[in-house]
Amino acid sequence: MVVIGGGPAGLACAAELAERGVSVALLEKRETIGGRAQDLSCKGLVHCRQCDVCRVHRLRSQVLSSELITVHTSVELEQLERNNGRYRFDMVRPKDAIDLGRCSRCGKCVEACPTGAMTKVGGKIRLDRGSCRSIQGLECERCVSVCPVGAIDLFGEEHLSVNGNAVVVATGSLEFDAAEDKRLGWGEVPGVITSMELESFLEGRREADIGDGKKLAFVLCVGSRSSRMGTPICSSVCCKYSLRQALTLKERFPKLSMTLFIMDWRGLSSEDGLLKELASTDIQVLRSRPAEIFAEGGGPTVRFAAGEDVFLQSYDSVVLSVGLVPDTDDDTILQLAVPRDPWGDLKDDHCSERGIFLAGSCRGPKDIGHCVSDGILAAVKVMKHLEADHE
Ligand SMILES: Cc1cc2nc3c(=O)[nH]c(=O)nc-3n(C[C@H](O)[C@H](O)[C@H](O)COP(=O)(O)OP(=O)(O)OC[C@H]3O[C@@H](n4cnc5c(N)ncnc54)[C@H](O)[C@@H]3O)c2cc1C
Ligand code: SF4
Ligand code: SF4
Ligand code: SF4
Numbered sequence: 001m002v003v004i005g006g007g008p009a010g011l012a013c014a015a016e017l018a019e020r021g022v023s024v025a026l027l028e029k030r031e032t033i034g035g036r037a038q039d040l041s042c043k044g045l046v047h048c049r050q051c052d053v054c055r056v057h058r059l060r061s062q063v064l065s066s067e068l069i070t071v072h073t074s075v076e077l078e079q080l081e082r083n084n085g086r087y088r089f090d091m092v093r094p095k096d097a098i099d100l101g102r103c104s105r106c107g108k109c110v111e112a113c114p115t116g117a118m119t120k121v122g123g124k125i126r127l128d129r130g131s132c133r134s135i136q137g138l139e140c141e142r143c144v145s146v147c148p149v150g151a152i153d154l155f156g157e158e159h160l161s162v163n164g165n166a167v168v169v170a171t172g173s174l175e176f177d178a179a180e181d182k183r184l185g186w187g188e189v190p191g192v193i194t195s196m197e198l199e200s201f202l203e204g205r206r207e208a209d210i211g212d213g214k215k216l217a218f219v220l221c222v223g224s225r226s227s228r229m230g231t232p233i234c235s236s237v238c239c240k241y242s243l244r245q246a247l248t249l250k251e252r253f254p255k256l257s258m259t260l261f262i263m264d265w266r267g268l269s270s271e272d273g274l275l276k277e278l279a280s281t282d283i284q285v286l287r288s289r290p291a292e293i294f295a296e297g298g299g300p301t302v303r304f305a306a307g308e309d310v311f312l313q314s315y316d317s318v319v320l321s322v323g324l325v326p327d328t329d330d331d332t333i334l335q336l337a338v339p340r341d342p343w344g345d346l347k348d349d350h351c352s353e354r355g356i357f358l359a360g361s362c363r364g365p366k367d368i369g370h371c372v373s374d375g376i377l378a379a380v381k382v383m384k385h386l387e388a389d390h391e
Contacts, residue, residue: 001382002027002087002164004332006071007035008052008368009360010170011059012375013382018068020383025162026063027089028073031129034060035172037368041202043244045251049274051244052368059372072160080335085355085389088163095156097127102151109143109152118143127154166355166385168378169338169346173324173361176223176231184222184320185293191300191317192293194222195238198245198319209299212255214316217302218242219261219290224323233343235323235365239266242321243274250281259284259313261304293318324365333362357381 003014006028014024032038037056043049063069072091079090103125109118110125117132118125133140134154144152178186178194185192191209193201195218200206210216220242224235239262246258262285268275278285290304301314326344327333336356339347345364351357359378360371 001025001166001168001386002089002162003168003170005035005170005172005360005362006030006033006063006073007170007172007360007371008037008056008059009172009362009371009375009378010035010168011056011063012372013168013170013359013379014069014375015059015062015066016376016379017382018063018066020379022068022383022386024069025164026069026071027075027091027162028071029075031074033063033071033073036175039196039203040199041248043241043248045248049244049247051241052372055372056368070162072162075160077332077335078159080332082354086163086165087167087355088161090159090161092157092159094129095153095158097129097152097154097156098125099151099153100124102149104149104151106148108146108148112142112146114140114142165389166357166382167336168357168359168375168382169333169336169362170359170375170378171327171330171333171362173365174327176229176235176322176325178222178320178322181222181226181229181320183292184219184290185295185300185318186320189293189295189300189318190298191315193317193319195242195245195319195321202245202248209316210249210253210256212253214253215257215259215314216249217259217261217300217313217315217318218246218321219293219302219318220321221263221289222320222322223325225263231323231325231343233365234266236267237365237367238321238323239268240274240367242319243268243278245319246283247274247277247281250283257282259286259315261286261288261290261302263287263289324361326362352381352385355385357385 001022001024003010003026014026017024037053040053043051074093075091081088110120115131117128129135201208223231288304288306290302292303293300300318328344339349341347346358346362357378359375
């Protein structure tokens with residue numbers, strides 16, 4: 001069995017198949033598995049807000065420790081073939097940059113590296129490809145020139161192939177590119193950040209002008225429910241994650257003033273614990289879709305309508321809560337010829353007849369919990385397909 005995509009849906013599917021005794025090759029194009037959840041923060045400083053992020057970490061450990069699952073990361077598809085109902089994926093991936101057989105562990109490459117990409121961990125030399133200048137297309141290769149034994153090859157590749165009687169496509173979704181909605185000022189107006197950038201702030205991986213005594217606004221439905229942007233459907237996840245982000249911030253910074261600009265709450269009943277918690281705070285909720293965010297006095301100013309009136313309000317920071325959109329350029333999907341609906345999400349239409357099953361947010365926006373259930377359901381369908389093959 002081949003599962004493509006190591007996000008919550010792919011992990012849940014692989015884990016379920018392994019539980020049922022099926023061998024799985026899990027293909028992931030990023031360097032690590034976990035999907036978007038590996039970049040998300042825990043939203044429960046004092047008490048758990050059931051965001052499910054830690055559930056993905058648990059699934060990840062389960063998958064990595066399973067003897068029936070082989071994880072292939074950093075892979076790129078070269079060729080796909082189907083013969084007698086079996087799929088064969090030929091892939092390429094970067095080879096380990098350090099030849100550990102040759103490396104004398106002298107540490108000269110670590111000393112020469114200007115970015116800290118080369119490190120010595122537990123006596124072994126490691127390369128963080130994401131922070132290596134040469135791999136990012138800039139000039140460097142200092143490590144290569146100082147290595148006395150020629151143990152470093154930054155651009156080596158290796159080829160591998162995997163086979164399977166069925167394929168689960170769990171390739172996920174992308175975040176809406178906030179730069180596309182020019183009126184909202186992302187990349188132009190200082191202090192305007194996306195909800196993914198807020199996740200990095202919550203994780204302590206980036207700075208933001210957010211804290212006690214500051215003013216922060218959230219603008220929801222960015223890249224969702226907008227025919228103008230070509231993204232008419234509701235992303236279904238941003239209401240809940242924005243609410244959790246705001247409540248977590250309130251817990252961390254009780255004197256942070258916050259306003260949420262919403263269209264309406266989707267996927268939340270008035271009895272929902274998150275809305276009850278919101279009502280117990282001083283966070284302001286405005287039912288309005290801001291028309292514009294521009295720079296004034298060094299920070300972002302939001303222009304919005306409420307009733308008949310138009311208002312201008314300045315903040316220290318504005319978070320754009322971006323929705324999930326389909327990745328319509330994914331080459332693997334093109335080669336598998338999986339059909340799409342008018343919005344670009346993948347459709348099941350007759351795919352199972354070809355041994356292809358879909359799971360998670362590649363079928364349409366879904367939160368982690370629904371992606372996990374969808375992954376398990378795909379595994380059950382695969383089992384039926386394999387049983388039918390045996391009969
Ligand atoms: C700012 C933000 C905050 C969020 N917070 C929450 C939250 O608190 N709780 C919650 O439930 N949800 C949250 N979500 C939604 C959550 O991220 C998604 O529900 C979830 O990640 C979808 O899981 P998935 O498995 O479908 O896809 P993804 O998480 O997108 O994973 C898909 C994986 O497939 C890989 N892949 C894609 N194409 C290929 C290919 N061709 N070959 C190999 N690998 C491939 C990708 O690299 C990726 O690792 C948030 C979303 C955003 C934007
Ligand atoms: S808030 Fe989210 S990550 Fe934190 S403990 Fe609860 S479910 Fe887990
Ligand atoms: S190429 Fe430069 S940045 Fe990359 S590991 Fe070598 S010394 Fe560091
Ligand atoms: S310079 Fe070469 S031999 Fe020395 S630690 Fe680095 S890779 Fe190993």
